[in-house]
Amino acid sequence: MTVPGTISRRAALGALCGAAALTLPRAARAAAPLQVVATTGMIGDVVASVGGAEVQARSLMGPGLDPHAFRPTRTDILAMARADMVAWHGLGLEAQLEPFLADLAGTKPVVALGETVPEDRLIPHDEYADAHDPHVWMDPELWALVALAARDHLAEVRPGAASAFTANAEAYGAEAARLHGYAQEVLASVPEAARVLVTAHDAFAYFGRAYGFEVLGIQGISTESEAGLNRIGELVEVLVGRRIGAVFVESSVSDRNIRALIEGAAARGHEVIVGGELFSDAMGPAGSYEGTWVGMIDHNVTTIAGALGGRVPQRGLNGRLSAGL
Ligand SMILES: [Zn+2]
Numbered sequence: 001m002t003v004p005g006t007i008s009r010r011a012a013l014g015a016l017c018g019a020a021a022l023t024l025p026r027a028a029r030a031a032a033p034l035q036v037v038a039t040t041g042m043i044g045d046v047v048a049s050v051g052g053a054e055v056q057a058r059s060l061m062g063p064g065l066d067p068h069a070f071r072p073t074r075t076d077i078l079a080m081a082r083a084d085m086v087a088w089h090g091l092g093l094e095a096q097l098e099p100f101l102a103d104l105a106g107t108k109p110v111v112a113l114g115e116t117v118p119e120d121r122l123i124p125h126d127e128y129a130d131a132h133d134p135h136v137w138m139d140p141e142l143w144a145l146v147a148l149a150a151r152d153h154l155a156e157v158r159p160g161a162a163s164a165f166t167a168n169a170e171a172y173g174a175e176a177a178r179l180h181g182y183a184q185e186v187l188a189s190v191p192e193a194a195r196v197l198v199t200a201h202d203a204f205a206y207f208g209r210a211y212g213f214e215v216l217g218i219q220g221i222s223t224e225s226e227a228g229l230n231r232i233g234e235l236v237e238v239l240v241g242r243r244i245g246a247v248f249v250e251s252s253v254s255d256r257n258i259r260a261l262i263e264g265a266a267a268r269g270h271e272v273i274v275g276g277e278l279f280s281d282a283m284g285p286a287g288s289y290e291g292t293w294v295g296m297i298d299h300n301v302t303t304i305a306g307a308l309g310g311r312v313p314q315r316g317l318n319g320r321l322s323a324g325l
Pocket of ligand 1: 068135201202203221222223280281
């Protein structure tokens with residue numbers, strides 16, 4: 001049995017919504033920015049940059065948030081349900097979100113932008129045979145490809161703005177190319193024997209491949225795996241044996257294991273310092289230069305090169321790095 005009051009209220013609501021839509025001029029409706037919800041800050045950065053004025057992008061994961069362990073709140077779920085499009089990274093990065101996104105894909109465009117990188121340019125996962133390392137934002141050449149994929153997906157949803165998306169994606173690609181050139185130059189100034197990057201988890205394999213650095217993570221590719229005492233012991237051997245003087249902490253991962261490494265090396269009479277904090281899986285504070293993808297990578301490149309004996313401009317590629325980070 002239906003309740004008459006409910007029906008009439010619904011009908012009234014419908015009439016109201018209809019009336020509101022009618023009073024809005026067609027042009028104004030078409031020009032309202034596309035509402036895109038992105039999962040990570042890096043995906044949000046691509047979508048906002050390529051989308052420009054046509055897109056309002058919002059990222060669910062803020063500074064310091066670990067995407068491997070991310071679980072959406074009720075507000076996040078609602079935001080995704082209401083968005084015109086959802087952009088996520090994929091490649092197993094947001095493991096907890098996958099079932100929800102698979103369901104949502106039946107109702108609206110849900111695109112895994114990280115998965116658009118050609119398979120032959122992906123690095124195999126260290127634990128799962130059929131999977132790949134998701135941390136592709138660490139290589140500017142790969143990230144520029146992700147911007148092209150964002151251009152194509154946005155143009156599918158809003159074909160009228162295709163030329164704007166193309167111009168924005170080109171600008172993003174040019175900036176990525178400039179960043180890549182800078183990284184090549186400053187990282188090549190690090191003495192060859194010192195080109196070893198020791199960090200909390202394996203987020204830097206793409207960085208290492210792009211710039212000729214050996215990368216040693218305490219944890220595996222996902223922060224969900226526990227680092228064993230054995231692994232810490234092994235890395236202490238490497239630090240002592242190769243006289244590596246600096247290791248790095250990460251903004252989105254606990255530095256407990258890094259401290260254990262430093263203490264282990266000290267017990268063997270080898271001094272290791274923390275070379276700085278790197279942005280691995282999350283960008284810096286919103287509104288800051290480091291809170292953009294370019295600023296994040298500039299910070300990492302400049303911090304790594306500087307701590308390992310390379311020559312770097314104090315404030316990085318664009319003279320905009322914060323002194324205190
Ligand atoms: Zn990671």
